[in-house]
Amino acid sequence: MTHRVLTALFAHETNTFSQCPTTLDNYRDYVLAFGDEIPDAIAGSVLELVGVENAAREYGWDLIHTVAAWATPSGPVTREVWEAGAGAILEAARGGGGLDGVILCLHGAMTTVDYPDAEGELLVQLRKIIGPDVPVAITLDLHANVTRQMARHADIVCAYRTYPHVDQVATAERAAAVLERAMAGEVSPTVHLAKRNMLVGMDHGRTTTDNPMTRLLERAEKLEAADPGVLLVSLQAGFSPADFAEVGPSVAVTGDGDSPRYRTLAEAYMNYAWENRDFDSNEYLDVATALARLAEAGGGDGPVVIADASDNPGAGAYGDSTFLLQGMIGAGLENACFGTICDPATAAELVAAGAGATVNVSLGGKVDPAYGPPLDLAGEVVAVTDGTYVAQGPRWRGVTQRLGPTAVFRVGGVDIVVASNRVQCTEIETFSHAGIDPRTRDVVAVKSMHHFRAAFEPIARAVLIVDSGALATKDYHRLPYKNLRRPIFPLDLD
Numbered sequence: 001m002t003h004r005v006l007t008a009l010f011a012h013e014t015n016t017f018s019q020c021p022t023t024l025d026n027y028r029d030y031v032l033a034f035g036d037e038i039p040d041a042i043a044g045s046v047l048e049l050v051g052v053e054n055a056a057r058e059y060g061w062d063l064i065h066t067v068a069a070w071a072t073p074s075g076p077v078t079r080e081v082w083e084a085g086a087g088a089i090l091e092a093a094r095g096g097g098g099l100d101g102v103i104l105c106l107h108g109a110m111t112t113v114d115y116p117d118a119e120g121e122l123l124v125q126l127r128k129i130i131g132p133d134v135p136v137a138i139t140l141d142l143h144a145n146v147t148r149q150m151a152r153h154a155d156i157v158c159a160y161r162t163y164p165h166v167d168q169v170a171t172a173e174r175a176a177a178v179l180e181r182a183m184a185g186e187v188s189p190t191v192h193l194a195k196r197n198m199l200v201g202m203d204h205g206r207t208t209t210d211n212p213m214t215r216l217l218e219r220a221e222k223l224e225a226a227d228p229g230v231l232l233v234s235l236q237a238g239f240s241p242a243d244f245a246e247v248g249p250s251v252a253v254t255g256d257g258d259s260p261r262y263r264t265l266a267e268a269y270m271n272y273a274w275e276n277r278d279f280d281s282n283e284y285l286d287v288a289t290a291l292a293r294l295a296e297a298g299g300g301d302g303p304v305v306i307a308d309a310s311d312n313p314g315a316g317a318y319g320d321s322t323f324l325l326q327g328m329i330g331a332g333l334e335n336a337c338f339g340t341i342c343d344p345a346t347a348a349e350l351v352a353a354g355a356g357a358t359v360n361v362s363l364g365g366k367v368d369p370a371y372g373p374p375l376d377l378a379g380e381v382v383a384v385t386d387g388t389y390v391a392q393g394p395r396w397r398g399v400t401q402r403l404g405p406t407a408v409f410r411v412g413g414v415d416i417v418v419a420s421n422r423v424q425c426t427e428i429e430t431f432s433h434a435g436i437d438p439r440t441r442d443v444v445a446v447k448s449m450h451h452f453r454a455a456f457e458p459i460a461r462a463v464l465i466v467d468s469g470a471l472a473t474k475d476y477h478r479l480p481y482k483n484l485r486r487p488i489f490p491l492d493l494d
């Protein structure tokens with residue numbers, strides 16, 4: 001029997017402290033396609049929907065595509081985006097023919113101007129249409145803030161198991177396999193959620209080191225293999241710059257049937273996360289310390305990569321903080337490159353001036369000068385591009401990234417990629433499309449917390465992580481939280 005399955009990718013990680021709303025144009029700059037456009041739009045990419053299509057072929061599903069939408073993290077999602085994305089999903093669900101199952105590829109930390117828990121709201125509205133009996137699987141980013149509403153209305157919860165996230169396709173396939181069994185009547189999945197009063201934990205979900213996250217993942221995979229009732233154990237590290245009551249790490253166990261033992265299991269995993277809540281594998285350096293470490297690093301093969309985690313557009317920061325860039329220029333670094341500063345007005349000036357021009361500009365610090373004021377710089381435009389390239393790294397392979405009009409601006413020994421759109425620097429191509437080979441540089445600066453490691457760690461001789469104090473700072477006491485459940489670690493506890 002052919003099963004009719006509705007699917008969608010509708011994702012956003014919303015930094016509620018950002019003053020930049022997330023618009024349809026932000027989605028157009030990354031991934032936005034509807035209905036029949038979707039198979040071509042995702043072909044050859046690492047997006048979850050490719051995993052859903054693989055499953056549909058394997059199980060003979062009649063797959064109904066609705067929307068494929070992903071945008072760089074930033075402020076609350078506009079009503080226009082919600083109506084387009086959620087609207088496409090709900091309209092298809094209302095359509096004739098009936099559904100046997102649903103698999104939605106979500107992030108799990110989307111906040112819109114109307115709904116703090118947007119994914120929960122989407123599932124509530126979907127259930128009103130399809131009723132309680134059609135099985136619904138959701139895939140999540142491992143930085144999801146999973147809510148009780150999401151757990152109540154989804155039957156299957158399945159988050160990524162890698163950070164850097166390089167397993168989107170495998171995650172969708174894992175969720176689809178359980179959905180297939182549910183549609184065949186072999187299992188009756190139910191979701192059991194456990195949380196603690198934690199804003200952060202599980203080492204931010206990193207899977208590149210021995211830490212609470214990787215230990216729990218190992219336990220989860222063993223348990224799934226040994227216990228036929230445990231269909232999935234899903235571990236979420238949470239997304240902390242979200243001022244909302246249900247923020248934070250969580251464990252969701254999808255069990256066969258509604259036995260209390262699944263809750264006990266979820267609580268046991270969460271106990272371990274709580275006991276190890278202080279663990280953080282990163283050492284966050286201020287700019288001066290990072291530059292001093294750089295001076296001590298000496299020579300060697302490959303660059304030292306300096307990552308400013310606090311101005312990471314991948315966590316909703318503005319990407320135009322100037323603290324680190326100012327330090328690098330002031331230190332007189334040679335053979336360095338910097339990716340990126342998001343400053344559309346300056347990018348337009350540099351593009352208009354053209355390659356070879358010598359110009360004075362006021363660079364960066366435009367959205368909120370509190371995170372580093374604009375820098376008055378004299379330099380040379382060494383390249384101009386349209387900022388468009390297809391990513392080749394493990395994080396976004398096959399996905400087109402669009403920096404918008406872009407220029408490489410050389411100030412002293414630092415080649416700065418000045419972009420018009422906010423895109424986390426996770427790809428070698430962010431530099432190489434503009435003629436910079438980061439492998440040959442002594443210093444490569446990126447605005448990223450951890451995803452850069454997928455492509456840059458293999459070429460780096462050392463990595464330094466900086467917290468320059470920008471919007472995505474790890475100093476949580478600096479953020480004006482108002483809506484959290486209190487007390488909460490680390491703001492009130494320990």
Ligand SMILES: [Zn+2]
Pocket residue numbers: 141142143165
């Ligand atoms: Zn994530």
